[in-house]
Amino acid sequence: MARILLVDDDASLLEVLALAFQEAGHATLSARDGTAALALLRKERPEAVVCDVNMPGLDGFSLCRRLREQGDAVPLILLTSRDSEIDETLGLDLGADDYMAKPFSMRVLLARVAALLRRDALRTKAEAEPAPPAPIESGPLKLSPDRLEVLFHGRHVAVTVTEFRLLEALVRRPDLVLSRARLLSIVRGDDTVVVDRIVDTYVRRLRRKLEQVDPAFDRIETVIGAGYRFRAFRG
Known part of the structure; x- marks a missing residue:
């Protein structure tokens, strides 16, 4: 179906996420920090990103900011263990498409990613279609x-x-x-x-x-x- 980039410094969580997305029919890529994620994004062009906020080096907020500043509109969901309104507002202001606090429901995460993929497919289709001729x-x-x-x-x-x-x-x-x-x-x-x-x-x-x-x-x-x-x- 789609290639999903999973970014988290927790190796065990990465493994769980990869298994869940693969069982849902997706291909997965994994990165342990924001810098590695950027390299994969440029090389592999995944259809969506699920990224932890709290990581050493380039964190999730910084990764999101970097992508949007570069004009990359890849659908991105941020994950964090800090369930606070300030974090959520900051993440969305930086251009994240969605935000989930840990612990989260894997079923809900999969559903939100699917919704973002559908939205992105519709947007891509609309952009590809020629505009109707002017009256x-x-x-x-x-x-x-x-x-x-x-x-x-x-x-x-x-x-x-x-x-x-x-x-x-x-x-x-x-x-x-x-x-x-x-x-x-x-x-x-x-x-x-x-x-x-x-x-x-x-x-x-x-x-x-x-x-x-x-x-x-x-x-x-x-x-x-x-x-x-x-x-x-x-x-």
């Missing part, structure tokens, strides 16, 4: 490419996919004359051979639908012998 606006006309939605004066205009692509092509290029062949190429995205006059049919439908919202709509202009252009709204 295209011209005066009272608004197009949402991700939803294939047209709003005109705040009212929804029902259009087909082809009609949307045609309108989008025109609105994205205000005041430019686009030939029927060029419009078909943009709308269809291929070299399909069709009668380019079909664009006239799409334009008529678009005009009719937009005129149902505003009878004065006249922004899609016919340029005789050349094609069509969208006259942008001003002001």
Whole structure:
């Protein structure tokens, strides 16, 4: 499932933790202090860290601070035998994701690590997904490419996919004359051979639908012998 780095100067506790995480299906890495943990983090890139606070040399607080200062957002849970509000606040302020006081329930620790792994997976997925395209606006006309939605004066205009692509092509290029062949190429995205006059049919439908919202709509202009252009709204 995931690789978990376990950091504690107590060898017996490390062994217990490793066994519990391995039984839960995880691979484990172990370090006895913060310095060794840093080296493993750079080399192995584990998916989560469970770290004791009280260790010689680089302690858990210092390790957490070092990681966050370096921009490393690996999920990290701090363990401590000092059950105090001050410790908890400090750990969380330094960037720890969770905090557990010893003695703790192994089942609860496993559940908290699982929750952090799920959260991190969702965050990674969200960051990897491209942001939805921004709406295209011209005066009272608004197009949402991700939803294939047209709003005109705040009212929804029902259009087909082809009609949307045609309108989008025109609105994205205000005041430019686009030939029927060029419009078909943009709308269809291929070299399909069709009668380019079909664009006239799409334009008529678009005009009719937009005129149902505003009878004065006249922004899609016919340029005789050349094609069509969208006259942008001003002001």
